Amino acid sequence: MSPDASHGEAGANAQWGGRFSAGPAAVMAEINASIGFDRRLWRQDIRGSLAHAAMLARIGVLSAEDAAAIAGGLAAIGEEIAAGRFDFSTDLEDIHMNIEARLTARIGEAGRRLHTARSRNDQVATDFRLWVRDAIDGLDGQTVALMRALATRAAEHAADPMPGFTHLQTAQPVTFGHHLLAYVEMLARDRGRLADCRRRMNECPLGSAALAGTSFPIDRAMTAAALGFDRPTANSLDAVSDRDFALEFLSAGAIAAMHLSRLAEEIVIWCSAPYGFIRLSDAYTTGSSIMPQKRNPDAAELVRAKTGRITGALVGLLTVMKGLPLAYAKDMQEDKQPVFDAADAWALSLAAMEGMVRDLVPDTARMRAQAGAGFATATDLADWLVRAGLPFRDAHHVTGRLVAAAERRGVDLAGLSLDEMRAVEPRITADVYSVLTVEASVASR
Numbered sequence: 001m002s003p004d005a006s007h008g009e010a011g012a013n014a015q016w017g018g019r020f021s022a023g024p025a026a027v028m029a030e031i032n033a034s035i036g037f038d039r040r041l042w043r044q045d046i047r048g049s050l051a052h053a054a055m056l057a058r059i060g061v062l063s064a065e066d067a068a069a070i071a072g073g074l075a076a077i078g079e080e081i082a083a084g085r086f087d088f089s090t091d092l093e094d095i096h097m098n099i100e101a102r103l104t105a106r107i108g109e110a111g112r113r114l115h116t117a118r119s120r121n122d123q124v125a126t127d128f129r130l131w132v133r134d135a136i137d138g139l140d141g142q143t144v145a146l147m148r149a150l151a152t153r154a155a156e157h158a159a160d161p162m163p164g165f166t167h168l169q170t171a172q173p174v175t176f177g178h179h180l181l182a183y184v185e186m187l188a189r190d191r192g193r194l195a196d197c198r199r200r201m202n203e204c205p206l207g208s209a210a211l212a213g214t215s216f217p218i219d220r221a222m223t224a225a226a227l228g229f230d231r232p233t234a235n236s237l238d239a240v241s242d243r244d245f246a247l248e249f250l251s252a253g254a255i256a257a258m259h260l261s262r263l264a265e266e267i268v269i270w271c272s273a274p275y276g277f278i279r280l281s282d283a284y285t286t287g288s289s290i291m292p293q294k295r296n297p298d299a300a301e302l303v304r305a306k307t308g309r310i311t312g313a314l315v316g317l318l319t320v321m322k323g324l325p326l327a328y329a330k331d332m333q334e335d336k337q338p339v340f341d342a343a344d345a346w347a348l349s350l351a352a353m354e355g356m357v358r359d360l361v362p363d364t365a366r367m368r369a370q371a372g373a374g375f376a377t378a379t380d381l382a383d384w385l386v387r388a389g390l391p392f393r394d395a396h397h398v399t400g401r402l403v404a405a406a407e408r409r410g411v412d413l414a415g416l417s418l419d420e421m422r423a424v425e426p427r428i429t430a431d432v433y434s435v436l437t438v439e440a441s442v443a444s445r
Helices: 024-034 035-058 066-082 095-107 109-113 120-155 176-201 220-226 236-242 244-271 298-320 330-358 364-369 378-387 392-409 419-426 430-433 437-442
Strands: 161-166 169-175
Touching: 035 066, 035 120, 035 220, 035 330, 066 095, 066 109, 095 109, 095 120, 109 220, 120 176, 120 220, 120 236, 120 244, 120 330, 161 364, 161 430, 169 176, 169 364, 169 437, 176 364, 236 330, 244 298, 244 330, 298 330, 364 437, 378 392, 378 437, 392 419, 392 437, 430 437
Parallel strands: none
Antiparallel strands: 161 169
């Protein structure tokens, strides 16, 4: 979307006004046009134009008749686009000029008055903020749905033990419910970041015009309120050149995608034959073209992969913005595709993950058996020794010797006899066996 020019008579390019006497080269037209992707802003563009026209009518710049014609024309155009009947033109460059040209064709001269006291610079900044705000609201709802799915499964398995890991090595027994709730905490922070982003971005750029504001006596508070913004932006130069809101949105998305990727990785691991902790149905797995026994957790793997696209979008837009002087530069046309792509990938990942969480069937018996493997109750033994009077470092050392003894015999800690334990530490009593079961370990915490 190029910076706004005058309202001059049509020349070689009706959108740029009379300054140009020749049309652009074919490659210039191709690289300059953004309608191929910014058509997604049509709802926001119409909303912004309706608010702008109502404000112009209020201050007397537009007649009531023109304002009514503009409102009716924009509503009809919205219906055309929603129904797939709108003919988007690359020659008109972007969504703003496509809608304005169609409006003028429908209602005549009144359509050409709509752009008074406005530039495509503050127009697109407003539209883009509205789009990101709408995306945030949708993603927040999806995040809540995934949190509820996780919490529901966690409640179902609140008492089912599973091995807890550090370094992917058996550490201590936990429960499957407790493990799932860890992701609820991550998602809650994701929601917090979305809310922070929404609050900071909720200022209206309209009225900033190309970069220096407008000489018309506009009512910026009116348009801001009509569009659900908290206030107008304070500085016109910043308002048209700021894309922090998009960067913050992508930053929140990169962190959220990382969280989803971690859960996806665990699902992949848990589905593998060596673990066998869960099973996904045919709805979220695929087969192999050559190995008939395979059931691949492709949905989880693809959620894991989407992280690269979302993180890449953040890095890409940071790179676009890093060297731009104030105010607007055409580089900023490259802001929307990464945001659109990241938002799509984020939404799809949330939907897929919610589906998998609701679909998965845990093998609680296998998880219970593995929860006690690898001497998972060793910390409980060390804690018991501390309560028996040993300093923790001594208890840690004694427990290590007992683990080594059990390993040599091929048994777990509870498989050692009391005499074998007392040979290492005489203060051990038969009560020690009360803490060496998985259930006792989980219950103690």
